[in-house]
Amino acid sequence: xxxxxxxxxxxxxxxxxxxxxxxxxxxxxxxxxxxxxxxxxxxxxxxxxxxxxxxxxxxxxxxxxxxxxxxxxxxxxxxxxxxxxxxxxxxxxxxxxxxxxxxxxxxxxxxxxxxxxxxxxxxxxxxxxxxxxxxxxxxxxxxxxxxxxxxxxxxxxxxxxxxxxxxxxxxxxxxxxxxxxxxxxxxxxxxxxxxxxxxxxxxxxxxxxxxxxxxxxxxxxxxxxxxxxxxxxxxxxxxxxxxxxxxxxxxxxxxxxxxx
Amino acid sequence: xxxxxxxxxxxxxxxxxxxxxxxxxxxxxxxxxxxxxxxxxxxxxxxxxxxxxxxxxxxxxxxxxxxxxxxxxxxxxxxxxxxxxxxxxxxxxxxxxxxxxxxxxxxxxxxxxxxxxxxxxxxxxxxxxxxxxxxxxxxxxxxxxxxxxxxxxxxxxxxxxxxxxxxxxxxxxxxxxxxxxxxxxxxxxxxxxxxxxxxxxxxxxxxxxxxxxxxxxxxxxxxxxxxxxxxxxxxxxxxxxxxxxxxxxxxxxxxxxxxxxxxxxxxxxxxxxxxxxxxxxxxxxxxxxxxxxxxxxxxxxxxxxxxxx
Numbered sequence: 001x002x003x004x005x006x007x008x009x010x011x012x013x014x015x016x017x018x019x020x021x022x023x024x025x026x027x028x029x030x031x032x033x034x035x036x037x038x039x040x041x042x043x044x045x046x047x048x049x050x051x052x053x054x055x056x057x058x059x060x061x062x063x064x065x066x067x068x069x070x071x072x073x074x075x076x077x078x079x080x081x082x083x084x085x086x087x088x089x090x091x092x093x094x095x096x097x098x099x100x101x102x103x104x105x106x107x108x109x110x111x112x113x114x115x116x117x118x119x120x121x122x123x124x125x126x127x128x129x130x131x132x133x134x135x136x137x138x139x140x141x142x143x144x145x146x147x148x149x150x151x152x153x154x155x156x157x158x159x160x161x162x163x164x165x166x167x168x169x170x171x172x173x174x175x176x177x178x179x180x181x182x183x184x185x186x187x188x189x190x191x192x193x194x195x196x197x198x199x200x201x202x203x204x205x206x207x208x209x210x211x212x213x214x215x216x217x218x219x220x221x222x223x224x225x226x227x228x229x230x231x232x233x234x235x236x237x238x239x240x241x242x243x244x245x246x247x248x249x250x251x252x253x254x255x256x257x258x259x260x
Numbered sequence: 261x262x263x264x265x266x267x268x269x270x271x272x273x274x275x276x277x278x279x280x281x282x283x284x285x286x287x288x289x290x291x292x293x294x295x296x297x298x299x300x301x302x303x304x305x306x307x308x309x310x311x312x313x314x315x316x317x318x319x320x321x322x323x324x325x326x327x328x329x330x331x332x333x334x335x336x337x338x339x340x341x342x343x344x345x346x347x348x349x350x351x352x353x354x355x356x357x358x359x360x361x362x363x364x365x366x367x368x369x370x371x372x373x374x375x376x377x378x379x380x381x382x383x384x385x386x387x388x389x390x391x392x393x394x395x396x397x398x399x400x401x402x403x404x405x406x407x408x409x410x411x412x413x414x415x416x417x418x419x420x421x422x423x424x425x426x427x428x429x430x431x432x433x434x435x436x437x438x439x440x441x442x443x444x445x446x447x448x449x450x451x452x453x454x455x456x457x458x459x460x461x462x463x464x465x466x467x468x469x470x471x472x473x474x475x476x477x478x479x480x481x482x483x484x485x486x487x488x489x490x491x492x493x494x495x496x497x498x499x500x501x502x503x504x505x506x507x508x509x510x511x512x513x514x515x516x517x518x519x520x521x522x523x524x525x526x527x528x529x530x531x532x533x534x535x536x537x538x539x540x541x542x543x544x545x546x547x548x549x550x551x552x553x554x555x556x557x558x559x560x561x562x563x564x565x566x567x568x569x
Contacts, residue, residue, distance in 0.1 A: 082457030
């Protein structure tokens with residue numbers, strides 16, 4: 001692969017998150033290096049999605065901090081995260097169902113739009129030119145994901161696998177430096193999984209995007225990740241390259257149950 | 261035949277105004293999931309502001325020209341509605357993100373009372389008239405086609421035209437601009453919209469501003485027809501059946517719903533009225549809404565409500 005793994009760009013320090021008395025995450029620290037594919041794995045209810053939600057500010061941890069390119073965020077929120085170049089996909093696809101594929105992906109360009117409301121309302125020169133430029137960018141994303149044939153279809157009508165792809169497209173349209181993927185392959189058949197794997201690797205390879213992903217399919221995770229964090233009951237029980245994690249006895253017992 | 265067409269046209273014109281008020285409901289419901297009970301109060305508040313500014317501003321600036329005075333008053337009232345939208349977002353909505361629909365509904369009920377109270381204490385509680393130079397005289401058209409021609413109220417015609425233009429512009433704004441797209445995105449899924457960097461708070465202010473302008477236009481038209489008085493706030497109640505009919509989430513639904521209700525009211529009054537004792541206009545639309553609630557609760561164009569169990 002042509003990409004080079006670089007410095008740490010995202011550093012999570014001693015993050016703890018609780019909902020009332022339920023501890024979702026306890027004192028978790030790990031880092032993400034530039035251009036790498038970093039997986040978060042763990043059994044159901046281990047706190048994986050909570051972890052992702054902390055990174056893009058949907059949840060605010062009671063303790064700990066997020067350091068993004070040297071900038072400290074004690075209180076992240078989704079808007080700030082998006083501005084800082086973090087985009088994400090959702091476990092239960094959160095697309096705008098009534099809108100077409102193009103419009104959904106176009107919303108991903110929102111932060112990059114510079115002309116103001118008045119110009120847009122008048123559909124005036126600069127606003128119009130800008131709209132066309134963004135549209136061209138969106139077409140690139142559509143080509144990349146091979147979804148030309150469904151460009152104008154309302155996403156609510158698409159099959160699940162394609163919706164997941166559009167969800168990825170919307171996140172890519174933001175030209176993120178860090179992409180968070182929450183179970184990008186859940187509920188897919190083998191063929192769809194292979195396609196999705198290929199897209200993830202291509203994004204990482206061609207655009208150099210750093211990827212943090214949650215995935216249940218161990219085969220996939222071990223194949224495509226550079227490093228893996230393992231969570232269980234909200235605690236970190238393993239961290240390292242796929243081989244190290246695979247042979248970690250604590251990880252094995254978390255997955256297979258005690259007594260193994 | 262001529263009489264039937266006349267009634268039909270009268271209904272369509274009244275319906276256009278219902279559509280305008282209903283549109284205010286739909287815009288806010290789509291963008292924030294709030295059923296805005298304050299829409300009627302906003303219509304009243306905007307109309308009061310317009311009526312008083314049209315007197316005050318020429319007085320302060322010493323302007324004689326009625327048209328210029330009206331334009332300035334309209335701009336000032338529009339500015340005031342923007343301020344109202346901003347304050348509502350700041351003081352109320354921002355603190356109620358992710359709350360139950362019923363909580364937000366009660367909050368808008370509170371906003372309605374505050375706006376009504378504030379409106380009457382700033383602008384007074386007399387009956388005012390708004391005179392924007394609408395032509396008042398009726399006109400005969402199509403005398404060749406129908407025997408005796410069709411009698412059309414010019415004022416209604418101009419009002420319907422204004423409403424139609426506004427609806428058209430709003431539709432373009434929603435469909436063609438990036439802000440419009442962001443508005444639709446927020447309406448669809450708050451969380452996803454935030455995660456791609458759409459600022460929820462700003463969007464809400466914009467939506468309430470748009471709803472404020474719609475309320476202002478509706479207020480000015482109704483006000484110039486009937487005078488500005490407290491009962492204007494209840495005009496919104498007549499738009500309720502419209503949104504039930506058209507679906508709470510559909511802009512075309514609001515428009516078509518308004519037209520159906522307008523026509524239905526007039527036709528039933530004229531043709532059914534004599535047989536069952538008249539006064540149908542007042543309750544007809546609510547009956548229609550009730551039928552819809554029984555058989556098609558999502559309305560003509562609303563999204564079907566499917567819940568995962």
